[in-house]
Amino acid sequence: MKKLPIGVQSFEIMRSDAYYYVDKTPIIKKMVDQGRYYFLSRPRRFGKSLFLDTLSQAFTGKKEYFSGLFLEHHWNWDVCYPVINLSFGTGVIKRTDDLETIIISLMDEIAQNYGIRIDGKLLSLRFRELVIKLYNQHKQQVVILIDEYDKPILDNIENPDLAKEIREGLKNFYSVIKDCDRYLKFVFITGISKFSKVSLFSVLNNLKDITLDTRYATICGYTQDELVSVFADQLENVDINKVKRWYNGYHFMGDNVYNPFDILLFLDNREYRNYWFETGTPTFLMKLIQEKQYSALDIELIQTTEIMMSSFDVDEIDLETLLFQTGYLTIKDHKTILDSTVFRLGYPNAEVKTSFTACLLNYLTHSRKDSERNKYALYQALLTPDFEKIREVFHSFFASIPHDWYRKNQIARYEGYYASVFYCYFTALGLDVTAEDTTNHGRIDLTVKLEQRVFILEFKVVDQDTGKNSALEQIKEKAYHEKYRAEADELYLIGVEFNRKDRNIVRFEYEKLERAILPGHPR
Numbered sequence: 001m002k003k004l005p006i007g008v009q010s011f012e013i014m015r016s017d018a019y020y021y022v023d024k025t026p027i028i029k030k031m032v033d034q035g036r037y038y039f040l041s042r043p044r045r046f047g048k049s050l051f052l053d054t055l056s057q058a059f060t061g062k063k064e065y066f067s068g069l070f071l072e073h074h075w076n077w078d079v080c081y082p083v084i085n086l087s088f089g090t091g092v093i094k095r096t097d098d099l100e101t102i103i104i105s106l107m108d109e110i111a112q113n114y115g116i117r118i119d120g121k122l123l124s125l126r127f128r129e130l131v132i133k134l135y136n137q138h139k140q141q142v143v144i145l146i147d148e149y150d151k152p153i154l155d156n157i158e159n160p161d162l163a164k165e166i167r168e169g170l171k172n173f174y175s176v177i178k179d180c181d182r183y184l185k186f187v188f189i190t191g192i193s194k195f196s197k198v199s200l201f202s203v204l205n206n207l208k209d210i211t212l213d214t215r216y217a218t219i220c221g222y223t224q225d226e227l228v229s230v231f232a233d234q235l236e237n238v239d240i241n242k243v244k245r246w247y248n249g250y251h252f253m254g255d256n257v258y259n260p261f262d263i264l265l266f267l268d269n270r271e272y273r274n275y276w277f278e279t280g281t282p283t284f285l286m287k288l289i290q291e292k293q294y295s296a297l298d299i300e301l302i303q304t305t306e307i308m309m310s311s312f313d314v315d316e317i318d319l320e321t322l323l324f325q326t327g328y329l330t331i332k333d334h335k336t337i338l339d340s341t342v343f344r345l346g347y348p349n350a351e352v353k354t355s356f357t358a359c360l361l362n363y364l365t366h367s368r369k370d371s372e373r374n375k376y377a378l379y380q381a382l383l384t385p386d387f388e389k390i391r392e393v394f395h396s397f398f399a400s401i402p403h404d405w406y407r408k409n410q411i412a413r414y415e416g417y418y419a420s421v422f423y424c425y426f427t428a429l430g431l432d433v434t435a436e437d438t439t440n441h442g443r444i445d446l447t448v449k450l451e452q453r454v455f456i457l458e459f460k461v462v463d464q465d466t467g468k469n470s471a472l473e474q475i476k477e478k479a480y481h482e483k484y485r486a487e488a489d490e491l492y493l494i495g496v497e498f499n500r501k502d503r504n505i506v507r508f509e510y511e512k513l514e515r516a517i518l519p520g521h522p523r
Contacts, residue, residue: 001233006264009049011057015065020234022226025071027219028055037177037187037204040219041194041211043250043327045261045276047220048190049087052145055188056083059143081185082134084110087147092155096165099152103127103173123169127176131183141185144177150191153314157284163314167195178204193312193325212306212331217254224248227258234267246272249348251331259327262351277355282328286363288319295416296360296423297435297446302329302345309343320345328356354430361424364417370400371425379429382450385492391508394422394496398504418498419445419459441478452489456480460497462506471495472509481513 061080120126347353381389437444472495497507
């Protein structure tokens with residue numbers, strides 16, 4: 001059995017040893033045949049670095065590493081090109097001076113490896129000098145590969161002034177690429193975010209963005225077919241449908257793909273865990289959700305345009321755009337309206353959905369310890385089901401939040417807060433939860449499925465308990481339950497009302513509906 005390439009970013013290492021490898025070299029051939037300047041945005045840990053190194057090995061003529069791959073017989077191995085590999089993935093840059101020092105160090109290392117010397121004083125001049133000297137030395141055009149181009153900016157996203165300074169420094173540096181056009185064979189820039197061309201790449205208006213290009217949708221990540229064919233011996237006795245639900249689902253206008261980091265660690269450990277999510281805490285996103293008073297229920301209902309998804313910048317940080325670019329949301333559907341494409345976003349898979357909502361739950365509340373304890377008490381209550389216990393869990397939770405916490409956190413002041421807490425609890429448990437569930441009679445606030453049980457929840461925030469037009473009555477009046485009568489063995493309606501002043505539940509009503517008598521479905 002071959003080795004799993006967990007964390008391997010070197011194509012040379014992967015092909016020199018017995019590692020599994022998913023052949024992405026047909027995409028390399030297509031890119032080189034159809035263009036010269038490319039840009040790609042993908043979430044972290046998605047295989048961007050490995051793809052860039054594969055490109056590097058191809059352009060430098062390392063044919064021995066491509067034995068048995070598509071490119072072995074579809075590449076001119078008689079011609080080698082000098083390659084400038086630049087990666088900003090190492091360390092955290094906290095000063096503009098540090099940025100310049102790191103770039104100079106990277107360029108000096110490349111120059112030394114090629115046996116040349118660069119003397120320019122300014123950063124942009126040194127870059128141009130490196131390109132021209134490599135061109136003259138090899139009598140061939142130069143290849144430029146830049147990985148994590150945006151990391152110096154993202155590392156300082158909470159310090160806008162510094163982030164802008166670093167952005168301008170990178171803009172000046174990247175401007176050299178356009179001026180060196182006649183010396184360049186191929187340019188590929190990758191990162192997590194896609195900054196607007198106006199802010200960072202205004203001087204590189206010839207970059208072809210393939211982030212949502214159907215032809216390159218599977219450039220990074222593993223498709224279902226690739227997983228099943230390449231890792232067949234690793235999938236014996238594995239519930240492939242559960243694996244798919246947990247880790248597949250990233251969509252970039254082509255076949256859905258797995259995050260390689262996730263699925264490789266699953267194959268190694270054989271445990272369903274949040275491998276990818278654990279590699280980065282979305283603290284900044286949590287703060288944005290608080291600032292924008294964003295309901296957790298609305299995160300799965302986001303609709304946006306391609307223009308909005310491409311407009312991220314330090315000056316204007318859009319939550320929806322950032323959620324997509326960082327990999328917490330993906331494209332679930334799209335449609336064309338007039339001349340614009342409208343995308344519906346949602347969580348890519350169970351891992352991201354449960355992990356993100358668990359993280360959000362901790363942020364919405366004051367105590368991670370209480371959140372964890374309440375989660376499993378809630379699960380046991382749902383299994384029974386014990387509705388008084390469910391009411392008690394949530395009532396005790398809201399009562400335990402200190403008044404000072406409410407005073408300091410704006411997020412607790414908007415009506416969606418209470419429903420968001422319910423949603424996050426259910427979702428963090430890994431249950432099948434649908435927010436704003438569409439029916440013929442309107443939208444259900446929350447639908448929760450557990451085995452053959454369906455719970456329909458409606459929320460209201462009131463100034464006082466009048467006893468009139470309760471949340472439960474609303475469910476019954478609008479016949480929301482009709483959607484699930486035929487499929488649920490047990491169907492429960494739950495109405496929850498919160499008092500705005502007391503910040504807690506003032507009415508919690510529930511009712512079990514008998515299953516409809518349908519052909520083939522006796523009581």
